[in-house]
Structure formats: C-alpha cells, structure tokens
Amino acid sequence: MTYSLDTILQLENTPEFNKLDQQFNEFNPFKILRVAKYEIRHSNVLAWLFDPSENHRLGSFFLRNVLMNLVTRADNENKIDEFPYLSFAHASLPDVVVHREWSTNGNGAVDLLIEIPTLSIVLLIENKVHSAESSGQLARYLTSVTNHYPEWNVLPVFLTLSGDTPSHDAYWMLTYEDVLRIIKQELELNRATIADNIHDFLSYYVALLEERLVEDEDTANMALQLYQDYTSAIHLLYANANPAKQKQIELRQAVKTLATFDAETKRHLLLIYNRKRQTINYIFETGGNILRQAFLDFVDTHGITVHSPHARVPHFVMDDWMPYLERMDRLNRYWLNYGLIIWFERKGSKRLKLYVEVGPIDYKERLPLLEALEAKNISFWKSGKQEGKKFTRIYTETTDVSDWTNATVVKEAMTSLIDAPAFRSFSATVTDVLEDLYTINV
Numbered sequence: 136m137t138y139s140l141d142t143i144l145q146l147e148n149t150p151e152f153n154k155l156d157q158q159f160n161e162f163n164p165f166k167i168l169r170v171a172k173y174e175i176r177h178s179n180v181l182a183w184l185f186d187p188s189e190n191h192r193l194g195s196f197f198l199r200n201v202l203m204n205l206v207t208r209a210d211n212e213n214k215i216d217e218f219p220y221l222s223f224a225h226a227s228l229p230d231v232v233v234h235r236e237w238s239t240n241g242n243g244a245v246d247l248l249i250e251i252p253t254l255s256i257v258l259l260i261e262n263k264v265h266s267a268e269s270s271g272q273l274a275r276y277l278t279s280v281t282n283h284y285p286e287w288n289v290l291p292v293f294l295t296l297s298g299d300t301p302s303h304d305a306y307w308m309l310t311y312e313d314v315l316r317i318i319k320q321e322l323e324l325n326r327a328t329i330a331d332n333i334h335d336f337l338s339y340y341v342a343l344l345e346e347r348l349v350e351d352e353d354t355a356n357m358a359l360q361l362y363q364d365y366t367s368a369i370h371l372l373y374a375n376a377n378p379a380k381q382k383q384i385e386l387r388q389a390v391k392t393l394a395t396f397d398a399e400t401k402r403h404l405l406l407i408y409n410r411k412r413q414t415i416n417y418i419f420e421t422g423g424n425i426l427r428q429a430f431l432d433f434v435d436t437h438g439i440t441v442h443s444p445h446a447r448v449p450h451f452v453m454d455d456w457m458p459y460l461e462r463m464d465r466l467n468r469y470w471l472n473y474g475l476i477i478w479f480e481r482k483g484s485k486r487l488k489l490y491v492e493v494g495p496i497d498y499k500e501r502l503p504l505l506e507a508l509e510a511k512n513i514s515f516w517k518s519g520k521q522e523g524k525k526f527t528r529i530y531t532e533t534t535d536v537s538d539w540t541n542a543t544v545v546k547e548a549m550t551s552l553i554d555a556p557a558f559r560s561f562s563a564t565v566t567d568v569l570e571d572l573y574t575i576n577v
Contacts, residue, residue, distance in 0.1 A: 140400070142368040143407065149365075151357050156414040158354065165343045178235060178246045178262050180340060181314070185249055186233040191333050193321065195228040198249070200317040201309070202258075205292065209492070209528045210300075210308040212516035218256070218288060226253050239279035243272065248280065250287075257284045259291040261306070263299065273303035296347065297447060300482060315344040355421055355446055362422020373419045375401055376408040384540050385423060421446060426481055429545035436546070437553070441471060450478035453562055459569035469494045474504075475565070479549055481536075487545065488533045489552040491561070495525035505529075507568045513561065530561050 146152055183189050184197040205211055206220040230252045237248035247260035259280045261273060277291050293301035294309045301308065318341055322334065329337075362369055370389035374381050381390045393401065408415055421427075430449035434442045442451035450470055452460060460473040470476040474496040482488045493505060505520050508529060519527035534551055538544045552558060 139367065140371075142365055143372065143404070146361070146365040146368040147407070147411075149361070151361055152365075152414065152418075155354070155357055155361070155417070156411055159346070159413040159417065161342075163339050163342055165339055175246075177264055181260075181262070182233050182235050182247055184318075185231070185247070187228055187231050192330065193325075193333070195231065196321055197317060198228060198231060198251075199223065200320075201313070204313045204317065205290070205307050205309060207525065208308060208313070209516075209526050210298070212518050214307055215518060218290065219254070222254060228253055237280075239276060242275040242279055245276050245280065250284075255287050257287045257289050259289060260294055260309075261292070261301075263293070263295045264311075268293075268299075268302060273301055273306055277303065277305060298480070311344055312348050315341060315348060318344075355427075358418045358421040359427075361418050366422070369415060369419050369422065372404055372408045372411075372415050375404045376412075425539060425542050425545050426479070428542040429549060430479065432542060432546045433549045437550070441473075443471060445478075448478045448480050450476055452477060453566070455562070455566045456569055459566075459573035462573045464496050464500060466494055466496065474500075479552075481539070482533065485535055486533050487536050487548045487552070488531065489549075489558070490528060491530035491565075493519075493527045493529055498522050504568070504572060507572060508565070511564045511568060513564060530558070532558065 183191065184193075185201075187195040187198065202220075202223040206215045206218070206223065228251060232250040232252075234248040234250075235246075237245040239245065245259055246262040247258070249258035249260070251258065257280060259276060261268075261276060273291070273293070277289065280291075281289050291303070291306045292309050293299070293303075293306040294311070294314075296311050298308060298310045298312075318337055322329065322337055322341065326334065367389070370386055371392065374386045374389040375393055380386065396404075424446050426449060427444050427446050430442075430444050433439075434444075434451060438454070439451050440454055441457060443449065452471060452473055452475060456475060460475060463474045466472050466474060470478075474494050475491070476494060477489065477491050480488050480490065493501065493508075495501075496504075501524075502520060502522075505515070505527060509515070509520075513529055515527050515529045518524060519529075532552055532555065534548050536545055536548045553562075
C-alpha cells in the first residue's frame with residue numbers, strides 16, 4: 136500500500152466524505168456538551184427521566200417502561216419469578232426517590248439508585264457506556280445496597296451500550312437500545328401532549344443514541360467504501376492523532392511512514408483530523424470492523440442468501456427455512472422481517488456468541504410453532520410461550536476467538552458454530568417443524 140499525503144486531499148474532496156461529515160456534524164447540544172463520551176452525563180439524563188416528579192411532566196412513563204422491559208427481555212427470563220412483575224404495569228408510582236452517585240461508604244458509588252416504595256423495590260443501576268466493569272464492583276454494590284435496604288427487594292441492573300453480560304449472576308441486563316426504544320415510543324405516541332421544549336430535548340438525545348447504536352446500512356456502506364478507497368489516508372490521519380493506538384496491526388505501515396514526516400507535517404495532519412474527527416473515526420472503525428468483514432466472507436462461503444452484515448450483530452436465516460418463513464406473517468421493523476432470526480455477537484474480548492430467536496409473530500401462530508419445537512426437544516424458558524411474549528431464544532452457543540484482529544479467524548469461529556453437530560441437528564429439526572406447519576397440501 137502506498138502512503139501519500141495526496142490521498143488525504145483526495146479523501147477530503149470526495150462528495151461521499153463530505154456528505155458523511157455533514158451528517159455527523161448536524162447541530163446537537165448533547166454533542167457540544169460531550170454527553171456521548173461520559174457515563175456521568177448519561178446518568179444525569181436518565182435520573183431526570185426516572186423521576187416522576189421532575190419537570191419533564193411525563194410522570195412515571197420511563198420508570199414503568201424500563202421495569203416492563205427488564206421482565207420481558209430474553210436475557211432476564213430466569214429472574215422474573217423473583218419479582219411481582221404484573222404490578223409493574225399498573226401500580227401508581229407517586230413516591231419514587233432517585234439517587235445519583237449513591238455512596239456505598241468506601242466501596243465506590245452506585246450510578247443510579249431508585250427507591251420505589253409502592254412496590255418495595257430498590258432499583259440499583261450500574262451504567263457502563265465506555266468504561267469496563269472493575270473486579271468485584273457489582274458484588275460490592277449489591278452487598279451495600281442489600282444491607283442498607285434489608286426489607287426491600289433489590290433489583291440490580293447492568294446497563295451497557297451493547298448488552299455486555301455482567302460478571303455477577305444476580306444482575307439483570309438492560310441496554311441503551313432499550314432506552315432508545317422507550318423514549319422514541321413515548322415521543323411517537325404522545326407528541327401532542329409533550330411540551331415542545333421537552334420534545335426537542337428528548338429528540339436530540341434520541342439522535343445522539345441513534346448515531347451510536349442504530350446501524351444505517353447506507354451510511355455503513357459509504358464508510359466501508361471510503362475506507363477501501365482511501366485506506367492509507369485514513370490510517371495516516373488516525374495513527375498520527377492516536378499514539379496509544381499505533382500498535383494496532385493495521386496501522387503499522389502508517390506509523391513507519393509517519394516517522395519520515397517532520398513536525399510541521401504532523402501538525403497539519405492533526406489539524407485535519409481534529410476538524411473531521413468523528414467522520415474519520417467512524418470510517419476507520421466501520422472499515423476495520425472485523426466482525427462485518429468476517430460475516431461477509433462467511434455468508435459468501437456458505438451461500439447464505441438472506442442476511443444483513445450489521446456492524447455489531449450481523450444476522451441471517453438458513454436457506455432451508457426460507458420456503459416456510461415466506462408463508463409466515465411478515466414482521467415490520469424486526470431484523471429481516473421474518474419470524475425466525477439467527478445472529479452473531481461479540482461477547483467481551485474472547486468470545487463469539489450465536490443466537491436463534493423466534494420473533495414477535497402473532498400469538499395464534501407463535502404458540503403452535505413454539506409447542507412444535509418443544510415437542511422436538513428444543514428447549515427454551517417456560518415464559519417463552521406466554522401470551523404477550525414477543526421474543527423467545529431457542530438456541531445459543533459460544534466459542535472462543537483467538538484473534539479479533541483477523542477476519543479469517545473470526546470467520547472460522549462463525550463456521551465452527553453453525554457446523555457444530557448440535558447446531559446442525561437443531562437446524563434440521565427447525566426445518567422439519569416448519570415443513571410440518573407450513574407445507575401447503577394441494
């Protein structure tokens with residue numbers, strides 16, 4: 136690869152780069168305040184939303200919906216019997232008390248602690264936006280809160296951007312995608328009753344979360360193409376501005392080239408980067424997304440025709456299922472719009488996880504499908520068959536990934552998960568069930 140300063144000027148003058156840069160630099164007060172980067176600022180927004188007595192004048196909508204989301208989220212199914220979750224939807228919540236940075240007297244501070252006297256519940260929320268969980272942190276917090284509220288039910292929650300699994304089994308999982316969905320739903324359903332200034336504030340916060348969480352296929356493809364066409368320019372700009380990242384394998388040649396530049400040239404490169412920081416970072420992260428690259432190779436090798444190379448959760452369905460999925464109810468705004476979905480997700484620094492889920496198809500169709508799967512010894516949480524349940528995980532498996540910088544290694548991990556005898560047997564069983572349920576007798 137040739138590393139030339141000319142390519143940086145070419146990159147800056149492409150219509151695609153400028154369109155992407157304009158998109159990332161739309162006015163948003165949360166960006167100006169740098170809310171996206173700091174957990175404490177997200178926690179401040181969430182504390183305001185959680186408190187029914189705050190000046191948003193939206194009552195307990197956020198707290199109530201978060202509680203309902205916790206008990207309907209598939210990751211928490213093994214915990215729901217511990218709490219009177221039916222009361223979450225209907226109980227009056229007038230006396231909620233929200234604490235920020237609740238002190239554990241020497242063991243750190245809980246990001247958010249919410250007292251709900253009506254339900255005798257204390258909601259303990261540990262908020263992780265960018266920082267990692269420290270050793271023993273969750274256990275210490277839970278012990279401190281439980282000791283302080285001996286007569287209450289403590290509901291500990293691990294809130295993350297991408298659904299990271301907490302180290303402590305007692306913690307329930309919540310993601311910022313859940314938060315985003317709850318706020319968007321409120322804005323859509325109650326626009327006429329929400330004050331204009333509150334609506335604007337929440338809309339800006341939604342835009343901030345969407346930029347971080349919602350993968351727009353056109354935007355991602357544009358970034359991927361720019362990365363492929365101007366790799367050397369992106370590498371030079373990124374490596375020069377991020378000395379701590381210069382040991383990354385893909386930046387080695389750029390670092391060698393930078394060593395030949397004088398201080399004034401490096402200063403100009405830094406000025407360019409600082410003006411276009413968010414755009415360059417996005418192109419670098421998207422173009423260098425190993426999970427996406429590996430998935431594209433994976434589906435090509437295996438001839439999988441129905442898929443989406445989402446940057447964080449690439450997903451697909453088995454071709455053997457397709458003739459029958461086409462006869463099921465189609466779903467709006469759910470993955471590929473089919474009632475069954477498979478996806479990969481990176482879990483921590485060493486693991487890749489495979490999920491299979493039955494989506495929110497109509498209950499009259501959903502229940503027979505789940506019962507037929509269950510009759511074939513495919514297991515899932517008993518609550519999965521309840522009316523009103525939308526998502527039911529019917530298969531999960533994980534495998535180790537030895538090198539997350541190598542797309543070939545990640546692709547091999549994906550292949551090992553679907554070539555495993557357990558998954559092959561599972562997939563064949565699903566095909567048989569779908570054939571029994573959806574074959575049209577002539």
